[in-house]
Amino acid sequence: MAHATDAYVLKGGRVVDPRAGRDGHFDIRIENGLVAAIGKDLPLDDARVVEVPAGFVSTPGLIDMHVHLREPGQEHKETIATGTWSAVVGGFTGVACMPNTDPVNDSASVTQFILKRAAEAGFARVYPIGAVSLGSMGDQMTEMGDLRAAGCVAFTDDGKPVATALLMRRALEYAGMFDVPIIEHCEDPSLKGDGVAHEGAVAAMLGLRGIPGVAESIMAERDISLAEVTGGRIHVAHMSARQTMRAVRDGKSRGVRVTCEVAPHHFTLTDEALKDGAGYNTNLKMNPPLREEADRLAMIEGLRDGSVDIISTDHAPHHADEKALEFDRAPFGIVGLETCVPLCLDRLVHAGVISLSRLVELLSSNPASLLKIPGGTIAVGAPADLTVLAPDAPVTVRTAALVSKSKNSPFDAWQLRGATAATIVGGRVLYANPAVADAARFVAT
Amino acid sequence: MPIVMDADRVGRSLTRIAHEILERNRGADNLALIGIRARGVPLAERLAANLKTAGGQDVPTGSLDITLYRDDLMKHQVGPQPILRCTDIPFSIDGRTILLVDDVLYTGRTIRAALDALIDFGRPNAIQLVVLVDRGHRELPIRADYVGRNVPTSRQQSVQVRLLEIDGRDEVEVDEVEGAS
Amino acid sequence: MTAATKLRSRHLLGIAELDPDEIELILDTAVAMKEIGTRTIKKVPALRGRTVVNLFFEASTRTRLSFELAEKRLSADTMGITVAGSSVTKGETLADTARTLEAMSPDLIVIRHAASGSPHLLSTICKAGIVNAGDGTHEHPTQALLDALTMRERKGRLAGLKVAIVGDLLHSRVLRSNVLLLTKMGAEVRACGPATLIPLGLKALGVHVTTSIDEAVKDADVVMMLRVQHERMHGLFLPSLREYFSLFGLTPARLEHAASNVIVMHPGPMNRGVEIDSAVADGPWSVILDQVANGVAVRMAVLYLLAGEELT
Ligand SMILES: [Zn+2]
Numbered sequence: 033m034a035h036a037t038d039a040y041v042l043k044g045g046r047v048v049d050p051r052a053g054r055d056g057h058f059d060i061r062i063e064n065g066l067v068a069a070i071g072k073d074l075p076l077d078d079a080r081v082v083e084v085p086a087g088f089v090s091t092p093g094l095i096d097m098h099v100h101l102r103e104p105g106q107e108h109k110e111t112i113a114t115g116t117w118s119a120v121v122g123g124f125t126g127v128a129c130m131p132n133t134d135p136v137n138d139s140a141s142v143t144q145f146i147l148k149r150a151a152e153a154g155f156a157r158v159y160p161i162g163a164v165s166l167g168s169m170g171d172q173m174t175e176m177g178d179l180r181a182a183g184c185v186a187f188t189d190d191g192k193p194v195a196t197a198l199l200m201r202r203a204l205e206y207a208g209m210f211d212v213p214i215i216e217h218c219e220d221p222s223l224k225g226d227g228v229a230h231e232g233a234v235a236a237m238l239g240l241r242g243i244p245g246v247a248e249s250i251m252a253e254r255d256i257s258l259a260e261v262t263g264g265r266i267h268v269a270h271m272s273a274r275q276t277m278r279a280v281r282d283g284k285s286r287g288v289r290v291t292c293e294v295a296p297h298h299f300t301l302t303d304e305a306l307k308d309g310a311g312y313n314t315n316l317k318m319n320p321p322l323r324e325e326a327d328r329l330a331m332i333e334g335l336r337d338g339s340v341d342i343i344s345t346d347h348a349p350h351h352a353d354e355k356a357l358e359f360d361r362a363p364f365g366i367v368g369l370e371t372c373v374p375l376c377l378d379r380l381v382h383a384g385v386i387s388l389s390r391l392v393e394l395l396s397s398n399p400a401s402l403l404k405i406p407g408g409t410i411a412v413g414a415p416a417d418l419t420v421l422a423p424d425a426p427v428t429v430r431t432a433a434l435v436s437k438s439k440n441s442p443f444d445a446w447q448l449r450g451a452t453a454a455t456i457v458g459g460r461v462l463y464a465n466p467a468v469a470d471a472a473r474f475v476a477t
Numbered sequence: 478m479p480i481v482m483d484a485d486r487v488g489r490s491l492t493r494i495a496h497e498i499l500e501r502n503r504g505a506d507n508l509a510l511i512g513i514r515a516r517g518v519p520l521a522e523r524l525a526a527n528l529k530t531a532g533g534q535d536v537p538t539g540s541l542d543i544t545l546y547r548d549d550l551m552k553h554q555v556g557p558q559p560i561l562r563c564t565d566i567p568f569s570i571d572g573r574t575i576l577l578v579d580d581v582l583y584t585g586r587t588i589r590a591a592l593d594a595l596i597d598f599g600r601p602n603a604i605q606l607v608v609l610v611d612r613g614h615r616e617l618p619i620r621a622d623y624v625g626r627n628v629p630t631s632r633q634q635s636v637q638v639r640l641l642e643i644d645g646r647d648e649v650e651v652d653e654v655e656g657a658s
Numbered sequence: 659m660t661a662a663t664k665l666r667s668r669h670l671l672g673i674a675e676l677d678p679d680e681i682e683l684i685l686d687t688a689v690a691m692k693e694i695g696t697r698t699i700k701k702v703p704a705l706r707g708r709t710v711v712n713l714f715f716e717a718s719t720r721t722r723l724s725f726e727l728a729e730k731r732l733s734a735d736t737m738g739i740t741v742a743g744s745s746v747t748k749g750e751t752l753a754d755t756a757r758t759l760e761a762m763s764p765d766l767i768v769i770r771h772a773a774s775g776s777p778h779l780l781s782t783i784c785k786a787g788i789v790n791a792g793d794g795t796h797e798h799p800t801q802a803l804l805d806a807l808t809m810r811e812r813k814g815r816l817a818g819l820k821v822a823i824v825g826d827l828l829h830s831r832v833l834r835s836n837v838l839l840l841t842k843m844g845a846e847v848r849a850c851g852p853a854t855l856i857p858l859g860l861k862a863l864g865v866h867v868t869t870s871i872d873e874a875v876k877d878a879d880v881v882m883m884l885r886v887q888h889e890r891m892h893g894l895f896l897p898s899l900r901e902y903f904s905l906f907g908l909t910p911a912r913l914e915h916a917a918s919n920v921i922v923m924h925p926g927p928m929n930r931g932v933e934i935d936s937a938v939a940d941g942p943w944s945v946i947l948d949q950v951a952n953g954v955a956v957r958m959a960v961l962y963l964l965a966g967e968e969l970t
Contacts, residue, residue: 231858232858232859233858233859233862234859235857235858236857236858236859236860237674237834237859237863238774238775238796239774239775239793239794239795239796239797239831239834240774240775240794240795240796241795242857242858310671310778310779310781310782311671311775311778312774312775312778312779353751356751356753356779357751357752357753357779358752358771358773358774358775358776358779359773359774359775359779360772360773360774360794361773542690544704545694545702545703545704545732545962546702546703546704560663560683560686560687561686561687561690561691561959561962562690563689563690563693564690564693564694565693593703594702597697597698597699597701597702598697598698598699599698
């Protein structure tokens with residue numbers, strides 16, 4: 033079946049693939065959607081040649097393991113098609129989607145629906161995450177075996193924490209049979225109360241009800257203790273508080289199977305931003321909230337020293353009308369897929385916090401390993417899911433130009449260095465960034 | 478930039494006006510002085526002293542801020558509100574003859590505003606107008622009863638009254654203001 | 659006399675945005691406005707032809723009446739819109755309400771709302787100047803200004819005054835505005851309340867924070883009592899009204915340790931026997947009625963100063 037016209041070679045560019053131990057200039061030959069070969073000076077045969085521009089970096093396709101695609105049920109915010117296109121534009125070849133849709137992804141039929149829609153869209157790959165409890169109500173455990181078989185790669189009641197310690201214990205034990213992690217939205221409901229912003233000096237002065245950092249860490253400590261006794265795998269989602277970072281570190285040092293993720297807004301912003309301009313920008317309202325500088329620095333330190341395993345966006349689209357409300361009433365969450373790469377390159381790599389190779393671990397290898405999904409490395413014979421970065425390209429974020437159905441981002445007008453140049457899924461160049469010089473080369477003419 | 482009145486002339490004008498007031502009103506009974514802020518206030522106080530010297534009688538004195546009555550108050554498209562100062566009229570104006578005192582009479586609009594303001598305080602028997610300088614160019618049918626000096630000017634000129642109490646010296650100066658309208 | 663001749667913003671969203679010279683300007687203007695209230699005809703034509711909308715999403719008779727009187731004394735045309743219920747009622751959003759009002763071309767909108775930041779949201783939508791008449795637990799700037807005017811009248815100054823503020827510090831917009839204003843003007847502020855009702859970060863504003871009312875009141879020139887809302891008086895904030903009064907209620911005995919000519923203030927409405935003993939509320943220390951009179955003057959000053967900023 034292999035026609036020579038299907039083949040092309042990404043020639044001469046830098047390739048960063050930490051799991052394969054690769055960081056250097058290599059050619060990658062892609063044939064019939066798969067990686068056919070990788071090496072120095074590959075024979076070109078009659079394959080199309082894409083001369084990779086100097087300064088561009090090819091990496092295993094990026095994977096965002098914490099995305100709210102909103103379909104089914106909230107298609108006015110996002111659909112599987114618009115969300116996975118937003119992912120591709122942001123440089124992601126795969127996303128794991130949260131089950132807090134309507135209906136909740138607590139049965140195989142919902143999982144199958146999501147996978148069908150994702151296949152129809154044909155953009156980023158979608159890995160559904162199932163609910164821990166029916167309706168995420170915290171009472172009855174879902175049929176995890178069935179969900180796993182249908183394609184779910186993890187379980188969570190995200191949007192809220194797993195309701196009781198007992199349910200978490202049982203979920204860790206049960207999901208452990210499939211060696212699947214439980215992803216936890218860590219939050220003690222009584223301490224969170226009706227809070228809307230980080231409990232600190234800024235919320236106090238703005239008159240906003242506070243959510244203390246310990247509301248997160250107390251729940252993380254519960255879950256880490258339960259993972260310790262059950263041997264299950266706990267993954268702390270969208271970590272924001274320095275106390276949580278400490279709890280995760282402690283757990284890791286005791287050998288508990290605990291991992292954690294941080295979202296870009298939690299290492300780039302603090303609650304101080306709530307005072308900017310007229311103040312009370314609802315695009316700065318998310319849960320967990322933007323915390324204070326000590327927390328932000330703790331996230332940076334965790335990224336630097338390896339305690340943080342994964343960067344994920346917690347992409348949470350909301351319609352503009354829903355955000356154009358009083359701060360108290362606006363929903364939590366911001367979109368993140370299209371701003372993640374520039375924020376990470378600018379604020380982590382160029383800022384000297386981490387290497388590019390470590391960034392690829394955080395955005396690709398580690399989420400792939402954690403969820404046991406394909407990708408995370410560029411392997412001969414595997415689907416050619418690749419992200420091409422232009423780490424030095426200047427980016428000015430324009431929220432109005434985001435392709436996500438929602439534009440609720442606080443990063444409008446931010447000037448950053450580092451862009452996605454192209455996104456390749458299954459060998460197909462789905463996206464070449466028109467704002468990056470020479471990225472058009474990736475598109476077959 | 479000629480000085481059209483020096484300290485001596487200002488002083489003599491105020492003495493003369495005090496005498497004219499006593500003459501016209503047949504004494505100081507039932508008179509009250511109200512100075513328009515800012516420079517009408519020290520002028521009113523000096524007139525009170527002159528009236529006391531000439532007639533032996535204390536004439537009650539008050540001050541009036543007309544800012545809130547100005548007809549151009551809300552006409553500014555851009556710019557701050559004039560700073561509001563205190564109005565202080567510690568006596569009833571009902572039935573009295575009020576001597577309204579200002580430094581310069583020009584278009585008459587300030588006096589119009591002052592008359593509106595005064596009427597809100599009560600019903601005086603009569604209101605008479607005292608000004609140190611009348612520079613002409615009236616836009617309203619208003620004239621002064623007592624004038625220190627008539628100074629013919631063009632609209633392009635500005636008239637600066639300086640008083641000891643506020644400016645450290647007494648004088649009236651006429652300036653050319655370029656491009657003024 | 660004052661350095662400022664205008665307000666920099668065309669809105670009054672909070673004390674946080676004001677400089678000391680702007681605060682002085684408002685207070686000096688209010689002194690002049692106060693005289694109008696002593697006249698037979700208590701009305702001046704300053705805002706003739708101007709439209710002011712009073713948009714009240716929270717029941718607040720005193721603040722609403724005070725603003726209405728201020729507007730009428732300045733001859734403004736006023737419209738009052740009182741939205742029943744609280745911010746959580748479904749239906750028209752604040753943004754929709756704002757756009758509807760905008761069509762009526764008001765010059766100023768006075769807003770009271772249960773959600774912090776609502777005036778700020780309005781200011782991003784409306785062309786009119788916005789006056790914050792109390793937003794959630796955030797600020798109540800005209801209250802702090804009228805309190806400052808009262809203190810300045812009684813004490814002749816703000817700088818160096820020892821001011822004790824006692825009560826529910828966490829939920830009080832009056833506290834926030836007063837702390838901001840008083841610290842900007844160089845007063846020494848002691849904030850006192852139960853530990854469950856002290857917000858984080860209060861100390862960072864240069865305030866002495868204590869849970870002892872005796873410590874707060876000692877040598878104070880001014881004692882300001884904050885209203886304790888009944889819904890906070892049980893459950894997890896406080897065990898009981900009785901205990902609150904015994905620990906934090908202002909009594910004549912406690913006032914003995916204050917400065918000899920101490921004044922007592924309260925933004926109203928008072929809970930007698932909860933935060934304040936009737937003997938104090940009605941006693942010689944009380945300047946509570948001055949506060950009400952000064953409220954009208956301060957609001958006249960604010961409306962007057964903002965109306966001049968219309969199109970800047
Ligand atoms: Zn979550």
